Amino acid sequence: MLGILSSLWQYRGFVVSSIRSDLIARFTRSRLGGLWMIINPLAQVAIYALILSNVLAAKLPGIESKYVYALYLMAGMLAWGLFAEIIGRCLTLFIEQGNLMKKMRFPRITLPVIVVGSSLLNNLLLFTAVLVVFAVLGQAPNLQMFWLIPLTLAVVALATGIGLILGVLNVFMRDIGQVIPILLQVWFWFTPVVYPVSIIPEELKGAVGVNPMYPIVTAYHDILVYGKAPALQQVLISAALAIGLMLIGLFMFRRSAPEMVDAL
């Protein structure tokens, strides 16, 4: 563990320059550049809002604003977007960087760290955009928003843990890379991001209870839409699970390291 940290520190320059070049490479030669990072999720929100708001708006309890559904969507997307991006990129990370791993000697742990760093940066930009949109729609920022810092960390830990495990497995069993995007879609629809939890039938509520993303997304809703402190107990369970998954992920990553290059 200490070894991992010290090699990360030694390669910090590489991590930072990788995140930066990731950003540059993605947007050079496009007119709007980095704006696309924000436009894409916001457009998705707009589509959902247009199509679903009439169906669902009536069922969002407690708030009068007519834009409330859009706010609700954006808060959920902020959490889910980060979660899905990290998992999606970790999933193919080792396969994509296979050539580099075969030819150069460098601490492999930098690879997931770069993914996390660049996803966090995207998320930060999106958050800024969300704040602007909120202000336009008449929702002012509030102090509860500081809760988002530990919550973001929980999302990162959960996504990195799952992503590492799946990324390692994907090197040896390529089916994983095909099936996970489908499962992520299913998971997305089983998480109350585009709909309020209240519309779920009573007999299915139990299924939502075991979803570790449910308390986190709900906390995002509480903070951003309702301006109140999140229910910590549920979130803590998710965070503990995230840390557990991350440790398993790191363990598998270390154990598989010698064979990974052989299989790539």
Added chain:
Amino acid sequence: MSLLVIENLGKSYRTYRSEWQRIAHWFFLPVKPSEEHWVLKHISFSVLPGEAIGIVGQNGAGKSTLLKMITGTLHPTEGAVQINGRVAAILELGMGFNPELTGRQNVYHAAGLMGFNTDQIKQVMGEIEAFAEIGNYFDEPVRTYSSGMQMRVAFSVATAFRPEILIIDEALSVGDSYFQHKSFDRIREFQKQGTTLLIVSHDRGAIQSLCNRVILLEGGTVIKDGKPEEVMDFYNAIIAEKENTTVRIRKNEDGSVQTCSGSGEASIESVSLHNIAGEPVEFVPVGDLISLRIKARINSDIPELVMGYMIKDRLGQSVYGTNTHHLGCKLETLRAGETVEYHFSFPANLGVGSYSVAVALHTTDSHLARNYEWCDLALVFNVINTSRDEFVGLAWMPPKVGLNR
């Protein structure tokens, strides 16, 4: 002190009956691999500072596996690689370059990948830019570069910091000849300062001019480790006769090693060098007319016989070679028991030094088709300068001087 110690190194690729068993194996469950395929086994050698070691072997002999384990990207299955210092590899130049970034940004990125921090990179940035010599392109995106320019930047980064061990692949032969000279100068300079070179190449000339030791890999083990000429001769012999032949090695009186190989339908009886009076000589004055006499015995009926010879300098680099196919005097339909003797007469237009002659008996224009016998170091002679004007170099090409003032 050794820079690099390799002890009983081995690498095997494991296959499991199912990938789930491989995963179970990570969690310390007792699972046996269904198959173990060893690509390298029992490799041991050590390397001193400033050595230049060639690593040769046929495709699949395990060269790149060995290098990857020295670089540290592959983990050994058994044994250990112990390195005192930093390893740099010029394996795949331009690895990890991002085409959208400029040369300068890529330098930061690539040097970062080698483990240097921003301050260290800043210090050598000017030097890297100057060495690459690509002018204003250095601040343009790499996608606008020619492959030669990309190579220049990549080489400049890879060698910006002197490593203790430098691994050089054939890749180095790309690029224009000006930059090739420049990069070789830098490599030689490193070597003088104590860097050890590990060179992989199929080019005998490159190996023999750069290396002072060669390691020959075959079937995943080191089968020879020694002086370049000796090992390369042995390697050549292996290549030429994959089947149905024997390789014989004889130690000469002077300690050099003679390698003979071939299928044996014809064999070399004697090789000798004579002066114009027909007397055998060992010391040849520069420019004298000499005659190389090679006698061969036919051991079984063969349809065709071509005799070739090659004069090499003391480093084993070819100086001149030809054969009776190219000379238009090959023989056809030979009977067992015959002997043939060729006389090749030529002026010894060679520089002062020691030379060896390799002789081969085969069919068609090269020894690769059918090789009856191939003999390296069949004869050694010395060229001395007794009566000519002083000169340096491998060849004697006396000029006629004209002068205008």
